[in-house]
Amino acid sequence: MKRISTPIDKEIIKTLKKGDIVLLSGTMYTARDAAHKKMLDILRNTGEVPLKGQTLYYAGPCPPKPQECVGSIGPTSSYRMDDYTPIFLENGILSTIGKGQRAQKVHDAIKKYGGVHFDAIGGAGAYYKSCVTSCETVFFPELGAEAVYKLEIKDFPCIVSIV
Amino acid sequence: MKIVLSQDITSAIKKMCMEICVCLDQKALAKLKHAREIEDSQATAFALDIMIKNADIAKKTSSPLCQDTGMVVVFVDMGQDVRIKGGYIEDAINQGVKEAYQEGYFRKSVLDPISRENTWDNTPAVIHYNIIKGSEFCLSVMAKGFGSENMSRLFMLTPSEGIEGIKKAVIETIKDANAKPCPPVVVGVGVGGTMEKAALLSKKALFRGLDSKNEDPILNDLEEQLLEEINLLGIGAQGLGGKTTALKVFIEKYPTHIAGLPVAVTVQCHAVRHNSITL
């Protein structure tokens, strides 16, 4: 089992192989379909994608209970982001986390730009919640669960799926 | 005649929603533990360990097992001698859903399909009514996540395709779904009737206990054969490869037309969340 800091350094990505079990610690940002669409609009309008260099986690949490920073927060299906991922990779978002298989064009773009994609364990929302130490809304609060949340995580388990 | 109060319907729905979203079906948990014991692949065993620990953390911290707390599906089996008092049954059910999803801090995932505007209380539920004999009143509730629901399928086969065609349809559904529905999955199959009847049977089939046998020996055989064949696909937990792709296959049938063979497959993820109560 490897321990890795997020956002993930390009040099570290080179040391990873498919099937590696890793524990991630550091910062990551949630983004689902609706946030991807808005991020793409921003990229088209400004020439720069928000969250360049960061790690994206495809997830939309449950609301937190009082005294909690976040509710259950497992991964959502990656394939719904397949149309956006190649252009985000091209613009510097190199690491992503989700569940389930991805389109060939995503595999190709990950190889081309030196990125990495991890599979988190689908359905393990309560477990992943216990790995989050802080959570704040940074973009698109109007999207509710689909907003972009900045997460601080500790020992977040996942498996290298495409590298 | 039996009287059922609408407020009792609301509290039963609320209580069941709050329990199922937090507490994994115990038979599913036992099957996941068994899958973990027999698994050789390191990554897959790791994924199964996390699923098992997840169920424990969810229960201890009263947190939803999965952040997709689903769309609520309710089957109402209502005796024809039952009378509901105190309000419209549909409002009573939706009120229970609303209260559970607010008080449980569950995710609200239900929206208008065209405008995509969220209703922000996870209502309405999808409700199926079935009038039965006598004066029983039974509510069955399921929280259905859409990672798996999106992989569900309907096949309008020709009669000549027969049992082989049914098997092919089920295997194809699970093979194409691969890791998307959070395997190990539970598979509900509805055979016969019309298009919508087959779909309903496939959903209702999922309420059977995970350790139960089909009372129809032919269907029971078919369930066992299909389970074996699905597990030979090697998709494994989370699609990481391995021995257990499905925990159970359930098949229900209904007479159909001489010209048809409808087959519906509802895919259910490992987050098995359903319960029933008789009021």
Ligand code: SF4
């Ligand atoms: S398919 Fe089931 S376990 Fe997977 S994310 Fe959806 S609800 Fe959760």
